[in-house]
Amino acid sequence: MEWHNINVNARYEVKLLTRSGLFRTFSVLAIVGITIALLMNNTSMINRWQGSWASSALTSLIPFTATYYYTIAQAVILIFLAGTFLKKGQKLDTTEVLMVRPMSNSDYILGKVLGIAEVFIAINIIILLIAGFINVFVNQTPFSVVPYLFYLFTISVPTLVFMLGLSFIAVNIFKNQAVTFIILLGVVGIDVAYLTDKWYGILDLTGCAIPAIFSDLTGMANMGLFLMQRLCYLILGIGLLLLTIAFVDRLPERKSSKQMQLYAGMVVCLLGVMTGLIYVSQHNAQTHVRNKYIATFKQYAEQPLLNTTENSIVISTGAEHLDAEAVMKIVNNAETPVSEVTLYLNPGLQISEISEDGTPLEYRRDNQVVLISRMVEGKDSVVLKVKYSGYIDERVCYADVVQDWIDSTKSESIQHYGKHYAYLDNKSVLLTPESIWYPVTVAPSNPSAKYHISRDFTKYTLKVANRENREIVSQGFPIKDSLYTTFLNFYNLSGISLAIADYEKRSITVDNIDYEIYNFRGNDFFSKHFTHIQDTLPALIRDIMGDQESRFGVAYPFDKMAFIETPVHFTSYPRTWKGNTEFVQPELIFIPERAVTLNLDLDAEATRIKEWSSRSQSLPDEETMEAQLLSSFVRVFTEETSRQRRNWEQQSVNMHSISPLFSNFTRYIYSYDYPIFDIALTTLQTLTATSTQARFWEGIVNNRQRANQYLESNSFQYATRDTLIDPEIFYELLKLKSAQLRMYILSHISKSEYENFMDDYFFECEFRRSLATDFVAKFKERFDLDLTPFLDNWYTEVVSPEILTSEVYASKAEFDDATQYIVEFKLYNPSTSGAIITAQIGTGGGGNRGGWGGGANEDNTYYYSIPAGTAWQGRILMEDQPSNLVLNYNIAKNLPTTNTFSFSKIDMETDDTTHGFVQIPVEKFSTTSKGEYIIDNESPNFRLLSSNEKTKLQELLNKESTTDKYHNMQFWYAPSKWTLTAADYMYGDVARSAYYKRKGSGGNGAEWTFNVEEPGIYNIEIWVAAQNMGRRRWGAQEQYYVVSNQEWTENMALNWNRTESGWYTLGTFDLPKGITTVTLSDKTERDYVIADAIKFVKDERKSDSGSNSNKQIYNNYE
Amino acid sequence: MDIKIKHLNKIYGDGYHALRDLNLTIQPGMFGLLGPNGAGKTTLMKIMTLMHEASSGTILFDDFDIRKHRKEIRSVLGYLPQDFRFFEKLKTWEFLDYGAGLAGLKGGKRKEIVDELLRKVGLFEVRDRWANRLSGGMKRRLGIAQAIVGNPKVIIVDEPTTGLDPEERIRFRNILSDVSDEDVAIILSTHIVGDISSSCKKLALLNKGELKFEGSPDDMIRISEGKVWEIFVTDKELANIKEKFPIISTIPSEGGWEIQIVSENPEGYAAKPISPNIEHAYVYFMDFLLKDKMDMYSETEGSDLFV
């Protein structure tokens, strides 16, 4: 190898590459494309309202994004150019004159590689400069040059080397431009699209899916592993290049050198593979330790429960180390003695002594479990002193969360953050109960049965050694002396947390509650938005708090509410069984660094408010706008679910919701029989009448429907122990079940009575544990209603009721000068399980479709219990004109679970104002009249005239292949095959479904078959599912049908341009005895075609008037 | 530098035996390699330039063996391939500069040498033109320039003059003779016999991978002495004689043609022997070799000719 030769080759490779038209085009496209992408996603320049906070608020976000884009672009360019390496390298005689020169093969290849690398790195630097410019001047977000260089050398360069190695070797193996191109494209494409999350991301050749975002305070989540993954590709790349040298079609300097290069290449490749294996095994080792801790939790899960009533902790923290001493008062609440005291403490913390009254006690340690040889008599207590020190092992946290979640680095956007559950270092200390940083008697999680967990209420005193330039935050009232800050608590808490960092503190006291914000020094991104409301802030806060208190029906139970900034990697999981995430603790709410992952962009929100307001005639003053902004800010913490910024159809549990502050943290109802009782009751408290009602953005196929489906074959009890159920679905299930309990209660006692009872009960057992049996007894005492039979059923039954609905009308009743309204409907439950349905009447407004909760409120909500096999008629008397009726079938097979019936105008009059909900004979319930025959798409007499099978390949490549039978309707992009969808404007008895597909050329059809037993005149009517929401569409909207039987065939058309769903006549026909089919073609002027229900109505009058030779009498076609 | 070719065989991957037990010594000076299409000239040159590996036998450059001392051999070689094209996007001077760089020339010295060479081959004015836009002759000159850059001891040029006009051909020859000195061996393969006679001291003749003649042009001429004749023929006779003998030239004269033919014995004609030149000699050789090519079974006629 001679540097001079390498250099000459490199210099000319640079010239050749930069002069290639293909390369120039690509690089210009890459630079322009990436600049535009950065401007769109990482600045507010183009997406003014959406904002860019989440993709620019940390110093590493913009450089990462730029590097990510470039790495992909670079891979694409290299794949396209790989072919030309071959053309230049092997075919033309030009190279022959070079090959004759006294250079070695490695000089030649390395020169080429160096030249190409120089060019690509140069473009990379140009892109980083552009990104830097955007970072500093366009967006003015925090800037540091370090991440720019870091990503260049850890993401771009290793990927470049690897891609070069791969392309060179591919060219040498396949020796054909097209084959090389296709293979490289396939390998890289599949890798980037599908394999980045396999085996901890080791197959991710770009490394972009490995968590790499820096916290500006604590750096990367796990730099070691990240670097190891990158090193793997760098080494592999070098190995492949060495192999390339061995494969070069030129005689080597010595016979043996080819072999040497081959061996060297293979050895280096092997080294790369080994690095990858080490990377994976490092991850596996983490999992292994975690599993050990999980096993320990499981092993001691049945240990008799002791409660800690008092816990005084003295702690001092340093880098990766803490020293502490806890004095605990432990009580045995049971009657029976306990032979050993079981404590839980983080396995990274070593206990040096456990003593009682100065006498050391014997103890055993099994990972996080401490077993102390001290018998505690029934109803007796013991005071123990535990001295311990060490580090925090995060692997003990979230033992009840599935491994997939732990491993997942999935993120909403392209950045992957990485995870930490606790911090104990110089810059930041962040300890929440999940890390068991002080000894407790109740385990934080129970991996063998997640819902079988308990909560303890303890009086905590925390004394923390002061540190220079560090602010200490915890629950309670702080008293600071020169050495320690002591936190005194005046009520029992379910757990305490500790945060120490260089915080800036802001606080305001309103109505004796301290509102505090702690942000890392220099990270105040919010005050500038609230400069005008300083004076009115107390009043605004009072209003907001008032709203929340009335929402939860209780006063805020604490004296403090502190928002504390954490490093961005601090993570938690939505554990519905816990009722709170670690982000939300008593008195404390942890928010991510610069609120970057919080779905909150104050800048964009401010712009939005300003621009919206400026559209109205009077421009509100700054104060009003800031107040609006404040409420947007607050909404982030008050919404039950948070919609994601980029994908607004996707919603997830809001992990920063403050609702636990009003419920979970103040009480705990322990139930041996229904371990989920406490969490269900808490969920129930946050439910409103509309909580389980469909929201328009969710579509029909949503988690609520999936939860419903789950309950068709599984009990609630089973679900609480089901480790495989998707947590989001479980959350919906929990809401459905909680709502069921609520509705059961509300169908027996009035809402206000119920609320009073709950208030009294919760007040009585605030900040302590109570027993479910106690709750049930008190309930019985007050209302003479025993909940036990219901609860047993509620917990164990497998329910799948079906509800049929018919004869939904609204009519007017005039009396003297008053007008009243009657809304009536009939319900029938043909199934074998009882159902509870909710009826809500919307008033006011027009009859606008949807009425998604609009106009409905608790007062117009009615709960009806419908036992199996019964039919009922409901008549509701209204003072105001009803605009719609929303029937919510709650837990039932019905699809959609909510049906809206609109009353656009009420022409029917009645003088019958009897009202109520009365059982009717089942025979009185019918969905069809005499002489009517309905064939729905769910009927066996309906079939599709096309193969609806997916090809194997389609299935393979379809990443999101769901098992859902029904799909949400996407009329703006209809599927090319018949797809089953559902909506309340479609026809169906239980499932209001229909098939639809994109318009076609007539190759696909649908067929309804009707066996005419009584020949005669029939009206054929088509159910037109009009989802136009009151608007007519432009252009022709015909669907084409063919009516045929053994005697004749007739082509028909029906205009689907309707504003209201319903039956529309296709035509009147004289049908002979036997089979008549109606066939729908997918050839239409519409964008898509819908196949729903068809009704044959016997026209007795016309049939009687004798035979009519004219087969088609009347056509309703407009 | 002496080049010794020893028992060289080349069998291509498809089994074609392109060189058969070739033995040849080439001394410094201009050496001509003659042979019809497909004789194996290019194959030999590719082995000499280490583009291909020999199937058996070897070539020694002084003591350097093509099997062992490739680096050393490459550092004394200059090569102009038969079918020579350029990278699309290199300028004339850059192309030369690239070669010079790889030949080990560095920095300012390289620039000097490149400029000097460009002047020598008359391309200095077009130094900034894209190399592939040069005319055919210019391309050849650039080709020879890159072959001689870095003072190679062995210069190998494969059919450099095909397609060049006479003026360019002379120019080309002059460039080559300029570089030949005591120690430089220049090997050129060609069809054009004139190129050889005027400059080569030695030549070799290949056919079907076998060496058919080795020696000086004079040796070759000597062998063909007494085989070249001048005859006066009429139009009618000319047509007849064309069938029988290879005709070297025809000059019209009164009442007929004055023609030169090659023949062992032009019996039946009033033939006058003339002293042959190199072209006559080549035609004489080729005639036999070609015949040999056509009548594979009648090997006897010319087989012992050059022994």
Ligand SMILES: Nc1ncnc2c1ncn2[C@@H]1O[C@H](COP(=O)(O)OP(=O)(O)OP(=O)(O)O)[C@@H](O)[C@H]1O
């Ligand atoms: N790579 C190869 N594989 C197989 N046969 C080859 C290969 N290269 C050359 N040949 C064959 O070897 C023989 C000699 O070819 P070569 O190019 O050496 O002839 P040449 O004397 O240079 O002819 P020309 O005067 O036409 O250039 C020819 O028959 C040719 O087809």
Ligand SMILES: [Mg+2]
């Ligand atoms: Mg040739």
